[in-house]
Amino acid sequence: MKAINIQEKLSKFDAQWHPHRIATIDDNQVYLAKISGDFVWHTHEKEDELFQVIKGTLFMKFRDKTVKVEAGELIVVPKGIEHCPSAKDGEEVHLLLFEKATTKHTGETSTERTVSQYVDI
DSSP, rough: OOOOOOHHHHHHHOTTTTEEEEEETEEEEEEEEOOOOOOOOOOOOSOOOOEEEEEEEEEEOSSEEEEEEEOOOOOOOOOTOOOOEEEEEEEEEEEEEEEEEOOOOTTTTTTTTTTSOOEEE
């Protein structure tokens, strides 16, 4: 067991929209991600997702509203809810993500941004 330095881990990658795994807790994964602009609309039918903002402002878009999530805040997206994570163009947002190991990156939606293999850092 050892402490995980979040800032050190964030310094190890630059790729946006490509989560990097930093820990496993039972059947759950903890990821770090950097984002800018819009992701893709998608749904996870069987898994909830937790997004904690480390730096910047996340805009979690839902079909009926957008929730602004600032540094130090988090949002849980319940399973079955279509969503689209977003950040202002030109602003890089850093996120800590918690989700089940079975969670597919873009749900059943497949695009050029879909990641199927996560890098451990």
